[in-house]
Amino acid sequence: MNRVRIGIVGAGFIGNMHARILAEIPRADVVAIYDRQSDRAQALARRVEAEAVPSLTTLLERVDAVYITAPNRTHPDIALAALDRGCHVFCEKPMAVSLDAARAMLEASEHSDRVFQVGHNRRFAPVYQKVKELINTDHLRPHSAHIKMNRGELLDPPWVGRPDVTGGFLYETTIHMLDMVRWLFGEVTSVMVVGSSHEYGEVDDFSMLLTFASGMHATLASSADASWFFPFERIEVFAHHATIETQEMVCVTYTEGLDPRVTTFSFHQLSREDQWGYRREDDAFIRSILDGAPVAVSARDGYKAVELVEACYRSLRTGERIWFDA
Ligand SMILES: NC(=O)c1ccc[n+]([C@@H]2O[C@H](COP(=O)([O-])OP(=O)(O)OC[C@H]3O[C@@H](n4cnc5c(N)ncnc54)[C@H](O)[C@@H]3O)[C@@H](O)[C@H]2O)c1
Structure with missing residues (x-):
């Protein structure tokens, strides 16, 4: 063929x-x-x-x-x-x-x-490929990260506000970042989640704490009705005297050392098809x-992302921290 x-x-x-x-x-x-x-x-x-x-x-x-x-x-x-x-x-x-x-x-x-x-x-967006490259080529060994993934609404298309169709807000939106943390930082060992409900008929605002097999930890905030304030999606990675910060799929800023040197990688001239991977x-x-x-x-990656979403909802329901087998 x-x-x-x-x-x-x-x-x-x-x-x-x-x-x-x-x-x-x-x-x-x-x-x-x-x-x-x-x-x-x-x-x-x-x-x-x-x-x-x-x-x-x-x-x-x-x-x-x-x-x-x-x-x-x-x-x-x-x-x-x-x-x-x-x-x-x-x-x-x-x-x-x-x-x-x-x-x-x-x-x-x-x-x-x-x-x-x-x-x-x-995973294919140049911004996130650059983050992965910085982590790998500079052997940064990040120790923590702060992540947000917000939406302005759950109105368009109309089914995104229906958990019977989406499976819930975490399945529709936040799953992107749950897959991203596995790809960037390795396997997750535990999740602890709290949330609240405001605009929609489901929990639509989440705060999460994640730990990783590498010893890293991260926070992830995700709200369904935060506005489309730029950047609605951002990762900040902290390593030994180094910070990597993204702004949506548009740019990455890298800062290292104790002096204020900043390197910015901008992908603003790419089309949406390329920027978003x-x-x-x-x-x-x-x-x-x-x-x-x-x-x-792979299908295994898809499965692992679903497993993370399910663990987040279980933690939300039970109030417990959910651990994954090593
Ligand atoms: N990766 C991304 O960045 C990204 C972005 C948007 C949407 N998505 C995903 O893509 C999927 C579609 O989202 P969308 O925004 O294009 O939605 P959409 O509502 O714009 O389009 C979905 C289409 O599927 C049709 N449809 C519904 N049930 C069907 C069925 N059983 N068989 C055939 N067609 C059917 C609808 O009539 C509609 O035209 C969702 O799973 C969404 O999560 C991913």
Whole structure:
């Protein structure tokens, strides 16, 4: 195989984003679009010169790989059907909204020779790749971090304020940073979480304390109705007389030593597709399928992110600190 025929399931915001990027990747052909709302499938199909198809089954018959870009709770059924049909799978985050469903997907992907990649796009954002590079190349050995990931609202798209669809705010939004801390700092050993409810019919404001196998610790604050004040997403990493600070997917500031030297890496001129890592993650998926490149964000990574979210909700409910097995 030297080209990949792709089907998109869910023609909303992120389905459009991936389809647009894939249309520019030489070895990828977007051939089929399915959406429960057929007008959306037709509109996207026109945009990328693909065909709008009437069902998931029809789509799976025509493609080598599937992008799952429908709302969160639909992901497991679509992924399992795609793997069963022998398709490669790109599954948007969260992989699932329960540990049982995530485990079923992990097992199915491990029993298959197909590529399974999860859409934790932040790992591909140049800002976060720079943070990882600074930590690794300067052997910083960070001792703590302070992280925030806020939203202005849970109104757009309308289902993001419905925990029966999202699995909860942590699944919809904060999971990005829970995956990010594993990627940057290694395995989490415990979480302790408090939260409160304000605007929406669920807990929508969280304060978390995390510990890591490396000995590091971190705080993570995440609010669903904080406003879109810039930067709504930020990581501050503290090491021996060194600080790394991010501002959304736009820039990284690195300060070291006792004198006030500051280095700033800015990615403000990149497009949204590049800044947010979407183009690189789509490239990586195609390279894994056609060239056998290692899967960049595996089903196991997707499962571990779900495991972290579940532990956070359990800590919130019980008031206890939740420990993970070593
Ligand atoms: N990685 C990221 O940065 C990122 C950004 C946005 C969204 N997402 C994730 O992508 C998914 C979609 O989010 P969105 O913002 O594009 O939502 P959206 O509402 O804009 O689009 C979802 C589309 O899926 C369709 N749909 C619903 N159920 C379906 C089904 N069973 N089969 C086929 N189509 C169905 C809807 O009609 C809609 O057109 C969510 O899981 C979300 O968490 C990820």
